[in-house]
Amino acid sequence: MDNPYKRKKDPERVKQLILDAAMHQLAEQGLTGFSLQSVADAAGVTKGGLLHHFPSKQALMQSAVVEVISLLDQAIEEHIEKDPVDYGCFTRAYIHFTLQKDMHGIGSLSTAVSMAMLTDQVFNQRWVEWMDGRLARHVQTDANMDLMLLRYAADGLWLTMYTGIDEHSNTQLLVDEMLCRTYPASS
Template structure:
């Protein structure tokens, strides 16, 4: 008689996949276009499986948003530590991270971040708090108005790239141009 082996449960893996699918769906449809059923189907579990990890959609979206901010913060910190030039260090990390942050090469976490803030403005406060704290930490190196303009230009460039107004090649060239301008005083 064959022994039936039950697959070991991996709650952290499932939780991560739920958050990833929520991020993908939010980036495509905004918060209102996301359902627990869609997430469950994409992950390959039941709605009850999603509710096992998150008591409701609001909690799931909050956790997703906080995870994106945490991932972004870790990416920015990593890029800052690798940067040898003090002036504009945070700005370069901010610009660069806005174009590399993807989930499974499919979607930019920035898309989900933006769609969350656009469709549910209460999340703007969390984003603004993160940005304000980062700018305060890097006031010595990144408070120049020219660097603020470059960060805002990067936000606009990112938006133009995801809406298809400019192609990947143009985007890459313009991103490089923005990064190069962060070295000018």
């Protein structure tokens, strides 16, 4: 007779539960609050079960960062598909998601990855590879120097927002102005 309390094995689902819990913890706690035990608890697995899927804290964090970059990439792609103007489409999507204030969606996950990127060379390299790939895909629409400056400005504004030194009343004005400048100049 089957034991009704024994969980059926579904390693892919368990692995995804662990990744989801890790991404959530990165978004909520950052790297400093990231622990294997709290991820295991949130995923409903033992620490040993977590280590079965991810042999180290670094491996789990790397997988979580890759997953977040993949989710960000999907969100950016969806944003671009809805954009009726080709010129600057990637830059507009990048600014939108970089400067998003939501604390539960892709914006908070993106912030977690950005913080990881600032402190870890492996995460930084993954981000650089993603950005280089995106820029290569959008060379026809986003290879303009003005658009590059706007992406860098978005990164700088993100840092001031993250550290809390931005003046909130001006932040939205800056975001709106940056987005406005991503469109081609009218003749």
